[in-house]
Structure formats: C-alpha cells, structure tokens
Amino acid sequence: MDIKLSFRGPKLAARWNSRMLKLLILAGLFIGVASGCGTPRPAWERRLLERIPITVQKDKPTLFQVRVRAKTNELRLQCAPELWQTLTNGGVDQITIQLVSSSKTGAKLYAMHPGSPLGRFTNSPDIQFLCQILGERKGTATVQITFPDGPDGPSPAAIIVTKYPDKTRALLGYW
Numbered sequence: 001m002d003i004k005l006s007f008r009g010p011k012l013a014a015r016w017n018s019r020m021l022k023l024l025i026l027a028g029l030f031i032g033v034a035s036g037c038g039t040p041r042p043a044w045e046r047r048l049l050e051r052i053p054i055t056v057q058k059d060k061p062t063l064f065q066v067r068v069r070a071k072t073n074e075l076r077l078q079c080a081p082e083l084w085q086t087l088t089n090g091g092v093d094q095i096t097i098q099l100v101s102s103s104k105t106g107a108k109l110y111a112m113h114p115g116s117p118l119g120r121f122t123n124s125p126d127i128q129f130l131c132q133i134l135g136e137r138k139g140t141a142t143v144q145i146t147f148p149d150g151p152d153g154p155s156p157a158a159i160i161v162t163k164y165p166d167k168t169r170a171l172l173g174y175w
Contacts, residue, residue, distance in 0.1 A: 049073060050161040055154040056087060061146045063100065064159055068107050068135030071163070075130045075143070079157035084128055088115060089149040097131050100142040107135030109143070127160060
C-alpha cells in the first residue's frame with residue numbers, strides 16, 4: 001500500500017504571497033498616482049515655514065517674532081499689490097528692517113533689499129521679498145519693520161518665512 005503525500009501547502013502559500021504582493025504594489029501605485037493628481041502648490045508655498053499675521057501702518061513700527069533656523073531663510077511680505085504700492089510710495093530704500101533681539105547669538109539679517117528680485121519666487125504679485133535671516137537652530141528673533149509711507153489706518157498683511165534651498169537642489173529644480 002503506497003501512500004502519496006501531498007505537499008501542496010508551501011506552493012499554495014507561495015502563490016498566495018505573490019498574488020498579495022502584486023496587489024499591494026498595484027494599490028501603492030494607485031495611491032501614489034491619485035495623491036499626486038491635484039493642483040500643484042506654488043513653489044513658495046512648498047517652502048513655507050511660517051506665516052505671521054501682522055498689521056502695517058504709516059510710520060508705525062511693526063514687530064514680529066520669527067523662529068530662526070540653522071540655514072538661511074527668506075522673509076517676505078504678503079499683502080495686496082495696492083497696499084505694497086502704497087507702502088513703497090517714497091521708495092523701497094526708505095523701508096527700515098532691524099533685528100531687535102535674538103534668543104541665541106549669531107542671528108543676523110542681510111540682503112535687505114525690499115521688493116527686489118533677489119527672492120527666489122517673485123512671480124506672485126502679492127508676495128514681496130524683504131530680506132534674509134540667518135541664525136542658530138531653535139532660536140527666535142524679534143524683527144522690526146517701519147514703512148515711512150502707507151495707509152493711515154492699520155492694514156492686514158503677513159510675514160512669510162520660506163526656506164532657502166541649497167544650490168544643488170536649486171539647480172536641479174527641487175524646491
């Protein structure tokens with residue numbers, strides 16, 4: 001009497017595992033494609049670190065606090081194009097930007113050229129470049145901006161802090 005042993009268990013498990021693997025790969029691809037199919041965000045928004053609501057007014061200093069990162073960050077002003085026009089009536093060289101205090105030593109403002117094309121993303125009419133800030137990691141800095149021209153009453157605006165990409169990523173187009 002011969003007894004035939006059936007050894008189908010591992011083969012069945014191997015087939016089931018390969019089918020499951022194929023299904024998981026397809027599901028992953030579908031999720032990846034579906035999540036990438038939206039309206040792409042503007043480049044400055046992909047690099048957004050912080051948005052600080054402020055009010056601007058003629059000859060009144062505006063103080064705000066920024067979290068300082070280890071690398072260079074750009075400070076920008078987001079406001080209506082008409083408000084920017086009003087703020088710069090006397091010329092952008094009249095705008096003063098100062099570092100009032102910093103929680104860590106070494107923080108500094110530089111490239112202070114409000115409205116200049118120095119900023120990486122100047123294609124948005126409601127976002128204007130102000131300056132760049134550099135400091136030690138996990139610190140805070142208080143910055144003061146004074147506009148000699150502008151509206152007599154307070155007008156809403158926002159300070160946009162964006163990360164500044166390294167040169168390699170910028171050349172490759174990764175923001």
